[in-house]
Amino acid sequence: MQKGLFSDFRWCLLVSALALVVGCSSTGARLKAYEGAALPDAETATLKAPAAIKVIRVNDEKMSAFLLKDMALQFSLKPGANDVVFQYRTIWAKNDVRRDGDSAVNVVESKPMIASFDAKAGETYTFEFEQAGDVREAQQIAEAFSAEIVNGARTVAIATSADTPAATADSQSAISGQSPGAMDTGDAAASVPDGLSTLEALNLLWKRASREEKEAFLQQAFD
Template sequence: MAGCASSLARIDTWEGQLPAEVKPAVLQAPGAIQVVSVNGRSMTNFLVEDLALDYGLQPGANEVVFSYKTIWAKTGVVRDGESKVHVIDSGRQVARFEARPDTVYRFDFEKPESRRAAEAMSENFSARIVAADGTAVATSEAWDGQSRLVSERTPLPASEAGTASSAGETAGTALDRLKSVWVEASDEEKKAFLRWAFE
């Protein structure tokens, strides 16, 4: 049974304002894909499932955690208190890819014709993220709960995004830059920094 999917406005996956010159990418998710988080930021759960949604992504590295979920009507008699549907869920998956500015991406996966096919597919589910021209940029894998992005990617305000520092720079600007660099640092670099900071 396929539910009716409706499309809503784009959901941005970052906090704050992007600089005017930065053009976000868009990831289109059909109703069967439920995006759980993007770059460590939890996405809103809607009261109605099976919504086709567009997610705004910052250009650069993105980590999208999602699950594949379909609902199939039960045939035959349903006892009191028993669900009238079969819910098939892949479990959480993760896809990591570099998003290009002003580019549209979408999920690509097999569309099962029956509940049995959906059950079989859910056991080894995998989806591809593809660009508008059909080029695959990522293939999902089972989510182990370990994010490669330690904190949310928060854009720098345009006035603070310059690379040169000055003697009169405010603490807020320095803090924003530290946050920005922290997100891009490797685990080893973060450990080395923390050792230095607390020695």
């Protein structure tokens, strides 16, 4: 990809990302995490995921891979049994002097975990886990990560996380934001279909970006 084109692409992504953050924070929208038509809020349960938790999959529904990973999100669940696959993921700015080309951030993440629980309509649940004060603490937490899903009042532990089965190609692609068997195209600025929302277009462009393009963008975004 030509340097000028990639620079324009990075700038567009950053502007879109900032717009997305403002939009999410102002609307408080919930993401639908079940198949079929959307149900009224009163007939679903809410799972709140703080910025340090990335929800990968709910039952058979793979969650979108967002460009900005450190976003707190809410998920709308159907009542009944729910299997939630997630991981601990935090981003820390580097304070030391960096050479040209070095990443500006440390990304700390755990292996995928799973928690299963019965959700009740109208109830709100959230994740409870150890908090990190710096990157070293985050790395220690990630190595032996565990979390509980608790009710809204934080008085009852509904479920405790456990290791997922051996990683499959599909679960690995869910973490990386690629489709199973997909390869980096090296041309993330390819045309985007008409009719997509800003969020949908942003996610599509991010999935098309090569690993080098993603790392370069993150470095620019956090400089």
